[in-house]
Amino acid sequence: MLVKTEGFVLKNRKYGESDNMLVIFSRKLGKINAIAKGAQKPKSALMAGVQPFCYSEFLLYRGKSLYTVSQCEPKEIFYKLREDVKRLSYAAYLVELVEVVTNEGQTNNRLFNLLGKTLYLLTKPEIEVNTVVRSFEINFLNYCGLKPELHRCVHCNKITADYWKFSPQEGGLLCNHCSSVDPYAMKISETTLRLARYLQSKEIHEVRKLKISDTLNEALKKLLKQYILVHINKYDFKSLEVAEKL
Incomplete structure (x- = not known):
């Protein structure tokens, strides 16, 4: 056939x-x-x-x-990726993520389209690479059925809190009253949370020129890294290590 x-x-x-x-x-x-x-x-x-x-x-x-x-x-063929080792390494990381999470014979059109849009954006020198990669990670999780809860406590459903923690194990936010549910829950600042919520609500082409500070990028990357590790049991991506050393 x-x-x-x-x-x-x-x-x-x-x-x-x-x-x-x-x-x-x-x-x-x-x-x-x-x-x-x-x-x-x-x-x-x-x-x-x-x-x-x-x-x-x-x-x-x-x-x-x-x-x-x-x-x-x-x-x-995304030839321009091959002209920039850093962008090429990030592209390899995104492809690794997709390869790890997809199952043989199971279609996922939203993830398929996201990968194509992201590879295309990475060929553009004016694009903010950190923004695109963080946006891809968040949308990737959404489209794979692993969407983190960023708007309410996953334990008690409250939508307000004196402060929030982020629990990869529990699947999202824990309010100050429930943070003891996961003693390893990670601190998340209000600024980092606002950024994560914004990226989760937007298509990747809408944020392609958003500039994220290095400090904020590192904070969000740390949270997403641990979340991905917990939910797909992998984060030893050699391509990402190469990209971040360049």
Whole structure:
């Protein structure tokens, strides 16, 4: 059976002498594994469209356990990402997040569209990278069914408090009366909370030029890092470590 679908190449590794094994996040099929036969050959018609990050239109043949790429037409290769190591590393981090959380055969159009918009924004030199990455993380959590509660206490449902703490384990805010529920709950300032709520309420293109101070970015990054670690059990992203050292 042949299937035609758009997709992003999340992973590409050498397979045999001239083939590539791909992980593709596709619109119609969700995450799939596919082999691109002969893609490493210099004159291969598949080579351009199966590179990491590429947004391509694939014609796929479904075998018993694996898809085979019959045709591949690149629609956007995000070439400018490869001209900036820092932006390339952040893009690799976002792709890693998507690869970890998506399940084979399960579609997620909102996440698919978010990834495409974010990769596109990262190619633009005028874009605030920290803002885009934090916005992606928050929307990523929303679209994966892991949305943190940022407007009320997750324990007693109060919407006001003398102060708030953020509990990754409990899934969001704890008011001052309930903070003892999680002794490891993290302090969150009113400014950081306002920023998180704002990013959670906006599409990524709406915040693309918002400037976040380094201090505020670090505070929000710390909270989201721990939340992601708790809920998807991973935060050893080498690509992110590279980006933050540059």
